[in-house]
Amino acid sequence: MSILRVSVGQYSQAGRKRVNQDFHGAALPVEPRLSTKGIAVALADGIGSSAVSQVASAAAVHGFLDDYYCTAETWTVRRSAQRVLAALNSWLHAQTQRSDARFDKDRGYICTFSALIFKGREVHLLHIGDSRIYRLHPQAWEQLSDDHRIRVSSVESYLGRALGVGPTVEIDHRSWRAEVGEVYILATDGAYEYLDSVAVHQALAVHADDLDAASAMLVSTALARGSEDNVTVQLVRVDELPELDTQDLHTERRCLALPPPLQPRMHFDGYLIVRELYASSRSHVHLAVDQRSGRHVALKTPSVGLREDPDYLDRFLLEEWVARRIDNAHVLKPHAADRPRQYLHVAMEYIDGHTLAQWMTDYPAPDLDTVRRIVEQVAKGLQAFHHREMLHQDLRPENVMIDRAGTVKIIDFAAVHVAGLAEGTRTPYAQAPVGELQYAAPEYFLGLGGSPASDLFSLAVIMYQMLTGQLPYGLQVTRLRTPRDLRSLRYIPARERRPELPPWIDGVLRRALHPCGRKRQEALSEFMQDLHTSGRQYQSRRPIPLLERNPVRFWQSLTLLLALSVMLLLGLRLTGH
Known part of the structure; x- marks a missing residue:
């Protein structure tokens, strides 16, 4: 199986200056970080007016290469890199503010920064300042970065x-598909102003198998051509790219045997099977006892009918992968087994309780405060996913559990979209979930991909159903095929089904259930704020016209009015004769 593999060469020299204010570095990790975070190459250039700029350059490169690999595996490259660079910028700016240079930023802890990150089959560019990143072509080189330099005159x-100039900084980010054999060049201004593509091709021809030597040759060329600045060059060649959708889950799955049918009192991979809890076309769940710890667990095994589907089996293992990366009271936790396993299964905490679907059957007309308390707990669980750039994508009453203490937990992560894992694969964007679709947001049916607003829509559907026992759009959403179809969606006010509900509740729910994701609340926190403040912003709004609230009743009323008018006119005409 092919993996991501690149060759890196780098060289830096102070040149004719006493101090080298450039700094460079590269990180080539092994698995699993190679798949989850990729390979990073970084370059920084200090400014000549500062006596401490070389400290800033070294701190920027060291800090970035260290801290980037400490960010969450679930985050995208862009989020991880920009979070790290924002923190580095704040630190550098704070150092300047504590120093004698606080009134003259040109003497402070300031540097440019450029980096390439290779992850999966994609290349990501991060850039601040006027160092440059190029891609080499047979007859030229293509500048990929923009110079953040203001020209006052010739x-x-x-x-x-630049990094460290102010408390915040804008960071350029671009990404594109990589190609085997591509060569990239990172260079400071002391190098690129005296080099061209011909020089790079010559250096690669002489040192084809030694990119460090090729970089050193380019530095020597720049100095020979008159460069009086520090000179730094990095060369990166893409040697091999991974297969599409390659993840470490593939390797783990191939090392595990498919489990046999489980029966009560059966000993299985260190567990004693107690009884079956749940069975569907996609999985089987059994209550089991960990024979080492004595704890009850929910043991999930793949469906017999899908055992020949490798994509399904990979997603099956993803459930445990996701659970191990979220620590939240309202998200199902994995069982901490301290031994290797032989078979493909997932062990999760056992919740002694019932699903929200069963709760809704037992309590068909709950009061608003009770519903709010349950929805708030589900929202907190969803926020834990969103903070890690994950979407649950299959939120429905059957996938929410309530234990005997009243704690609500989200379960079943087989449909979760992890931005950091999907990045650089065949399907980097959230796709339509598989399963019951009446809770899915309209954008999935239009092929637009999901977002946190899609999970919000699902949560609002559940809340609406808890209050009314019905769905806000019936089954209209599942029939959507084109953006034009969105116009046909008509929200049925909850108060039509439960008149005792407060008027503002429809304002909150109507927005959360808007067919267009951009018009919903901006975040789950805003939705919860609306619910806890009794939807104050919705109470002062003009009454919603009957045509929007209930188009059927509007047209029935209009038809009746017209019929009465016609009868009145006929009566007047007859009276006149």
Whole structure:
């Protein structure tokens, strides 16, 4: 199986200056970080007016290469890199504010920064300042980064953007598909102003198998051509790319045997099977006892009918992978087994309780406060997913459990979309979930991909159903095929089904259930705020016209009015004769 593999060469020299204010570095991790975070190459260039700029350059490169690999595996490259660079920028700016340079930023802890990150089959560019990143072509080189330099005149210019200048910084980010054999060049201005693609091709021809030597040759060329600045060059060649959708879950799955049918009192992989809890076309769940710890667990095994589907089996293992990366009171936890396993199964905490679907059957007309308490707990669980750039995508009453203490937990992560894992694969965006679709947001049916607003829509559908026993759009959403179909969706007010509900509740739910994701609340926290403040912003709004609230009743009323008018006119005409 092919993996991501690149060759890196780098060289830096102070040149004719006493101090080298450039700094460079690269990180080539092994699995699993190679798959989850990728390979990073970074370069920083200090400014000549600062006596401490070389400290800033070294801190930027060291800090980035260390901290980037400490970010969550579930995050995308962009989020991880920009979070790290924002923190580094704040630290550098704070150092300047504590120093004698606080009134003259040009003497502070300031540097440019450029980086390439290779993850999966994608290349990501991060850039601040006027160092440059190029891609080499047979007859030329293509500049991929933008120079953040302000030109005052033909002889005067200054940096418009750099790390450490202010408390915040704007960071350029681009990404594209990588190709085997591509060569990228990262260079400071002391190098690229004196080099061209011909020089790079010559260096690669002489040192085809030694990119460090090729980089050193380019540095020597720049100095020979008159560079009086620090000179740094990094070369990166893409040697091999991974197969599409390659993840470490593939390897783990292939090392595990498919489990036999489980029966009560059966000993299985260190567990004693007690009884079956649940069975569906996609999985089987049994109550079991861990024979080492004595704890009860919910043991999940793949469906017999899908055992020949490798994509399904990979997603089956994803459930445990996701659970191990979320620590939240309202998200199902994995069982901490301290031994290797032979068979493909997932062991999760056992919840002694019932599903929200059963609760809704037992309590068909709950009061609003009770519903709010349950929805708030589900929202907190969803926020834990969203903070890690995950979407649950299959939120429905059957996938929410309530234990005997009243704690609500989200379960079943087989449909979860993990942005950090999907990045650089065949399907990087959230796709339509598999399963019951009446809780799915309209954008899934239009092929637009999901977002946190899609999980919000599902939560609002559940809340609406808890209050009314019905769905807000019936089954209209599942019939959507084109954006034009969205116009046909008509929200049925909850108060039509339960008149005792407060008027503002429909304002809150109507927004959360808007067919267009951009018009819903911006985050789950805003939705919960609306519910806890009794929807104050919705109470002062003009009454919603009957045509929007209930188009059927509007047209019935209009028809009746027209019929009465016709009868009145006929009566007047007859009276006149």
